[in-house]
Amino acid sequence: MHVPDGFLDAPVSVATGVAAAAAVAVGLRGARRELEERTAPLAGLVAAFVFAVQMLNFPVGVGVSGHLLGGALAAILVGPFTGVLCIAVVLLMQSVLFADGGLTALGTNVTVMGVVTVAVAYALFRGLLKVLPVSRASVTAASFVAALVSVPAAAAAFTGLYAIGGAADVPLGKVLTAMIGVHVLIGVGEAAITALTVGAVLAVRPDLVHGARGLRHPLVLATTAPETPSGPQGANTGKGVTA
Amino acid sequence: MGAGHAHKLYRHGHSRVHRLPAHCKIAALLCFVLAVVATPREALGAFGLYALLLGAVAVAARVPAGFLFRRMLVEVPFVLCAVLMPFVAEGEMVHVLGVPLSVSGLWGAWNVLAKGTLGVAASVLLAATTELREVLQGLQRLRMPSLLVQIASFMIRYGDVIADELRRMRIARASRGFEARGVRHWGVLAKTAGALFIRSYERGERVHLAMVSRGYTGTMPVLHEAPATRAQWTYAATLPAAALAVCLMGWTL
Structure with a gap:
């Protein structure tokens, strides 16, 4: 779904470029709060991971090709602000070095694949976690749903932009149906990869998953003879979740 | 990792293009692509001239044509999709060998193909003549936020x-x-x-x-602080300047 040069007209490219720059500026401010001094290494690793995932590219038709986006994975692992930065960096490097996605369409690509996917996925993820019980399984389930919905949402956003500034008058209904249809399929793949990766990381290093900070318990000093008769203090941390 | 940290994208060489500071090359690439995208799609000759310009850069950088074309294969998915456009789009139709094709679809496909291909070729040339580390330093010089x-x-x-x-x-x-x-x-x-x-x-x-x-504070130390000279900027500006002339020609003719 990397938009090439010349696919959308100039006003749309400029407008999305401004939107993307604003989003990156907001991300830069927010990222400092999200992850203290480890920001850059963890974000870089997530970016490399997303980069690898985005290499799975297949044509969809009418000038666009589909691939996994990785926005949901980035948002859940490092938080929404750093997530936007990761995706923006991935897209920039792809367009400069691999010529994947046009340089003048960079703003469009960042807006659609970075901002929209991250925002939709993270909002949905947070909302689901509020409703679901606090456990590792619900974090995994929430990341599955968030990733599943984020991909068609990005496709719909792209179709909206195409309606405003498309280069050829392809009937909009056809574009929307094709885009959403294909991207629901891609979304299933994306959801499976996101949920399984988040689940696997959560099982071993829950401290690396930004979206699961609610699961962390403060360390409790477990003594052999608990002084309070109401039960050992460390009982609720017995499920392998130690941070 | 053992191969001197040189990346597969980079093609080692000592041409004048290789020696240009990375930030000059990135700026030139960006201006070139902007000029290409701003060209009206009806100016068919202009796109031929752009291709010639890139060819001249490839010759100056001593990047062989085979290498360039092989790296440009990344574009194939776009080409497949652009080819479909005339069949899907609506509006005024022309009949080629009895197959109805949409005029606006044909123009749209040509637009994406021509501009996309030129953009891809320009990026491939940048990656082939600039080491990754230099690209990063170039972006830093161009004031990209350090984070x-x-x-x-x-x-x-x-x-x-x-x-x-x-x-x-x-x-x-x-x-x-x-x-x-x-x-x-x-x-x-x-x-x-x-x-x-x-x-x-x-x-x-x-x-x-x-x-x-070992003392890392967030930025890699720059060992050779070499700001670009006026001559280097002029040399790098040749490509976008020529592209701008072609673009203006495309609008006036």
Whole structure:
């Protein structure tokens, strides 16, 4: 779904470029709060991971090709602000070095694949976690749903932009149906990869998953003879979740 | 990792284009692509001139045509899709060999193909003549926020770590007789992805700590502080200046 040069007209490219720059500026401010001094290494690793995932590219038709986006994975692992930065960096490097996605369409690509996917996925993820019980399984389930919905949402956003500034008058209904249809399929793949990766990381290093900070318990000093008769203090941390 | 950290994208050379500072080249690339995109699609000759300009750059950089074309294959998915456009689009129709084709679809396909291909070729030339490390330094010189430069440089560094780690895990799986044959094996592959993330993260964490303990403060030290001279800027500006002339010609003719 990397938009090439010349696919959308100039006003749309400029407008999305401004939107993307604003989003990156907001991300830069927010990222400092999200992850203290480890920001850059963890974000870089997530970016490399997303980069690898985005290499799975297949044509969809009418000038666009589909691939996994990785926005949901980035948002859940490092938080929404750093997530936007990761995706923006991935897209920039792809367009400069691999010529994947046009340089003048960079703003469009960042807006659609970075901002929209991250925002939709993270909002949905947070909302689901509020409703679901606090456990590792619900974090995994929430990341599955968030990733599943984020991909068609990005496709719909792209179709909206195409309606405003498309280069050829392809009937909009056809574009929307094709885009959403294909991207629901891609979304299933994306959801499976996101949920399984988040689940696997959560099982071993829950401290690396930004979206699961609610699961962390403060360390409790477990003594052999608990002084309070109401039960050992460390009982609720017995499920392998130690941070 | 053993090959002097040179990346596969880079083609070693000593031409004048190779020696240009990276930030000059990035700025030239950006201006060139802007000029190309701003050209009206009806100016067919202009796109031929752009291709000639890029050809001249390739000759000056001594990048062989075969190398350039092989790297441009990344564009193939776009080409396949652009070819479909005349069949899907609506509006005024022309009949070629009895097949109805949409006029606006044909123009749209040509537009994407011509501009996309020129953009791809220009980016490939930049990557072939500039080392990754220099690209990052160039972006830093062009005032990209330092956090973004850091993320990008860690991404490139971890790219190799992840690829190596993945190769090791694949060999480990294969040596235990594993072969992914269907949906039943997805679980194993998914655990691979998760384990890959954790293992590369923990390796990357050690790399980062090692860097910090050697005085890393967030920016890579610049060993050769070489600001671009006026002559270098002029040389780099030749391409976008010529492209701008072609673009203006495309609008007036």
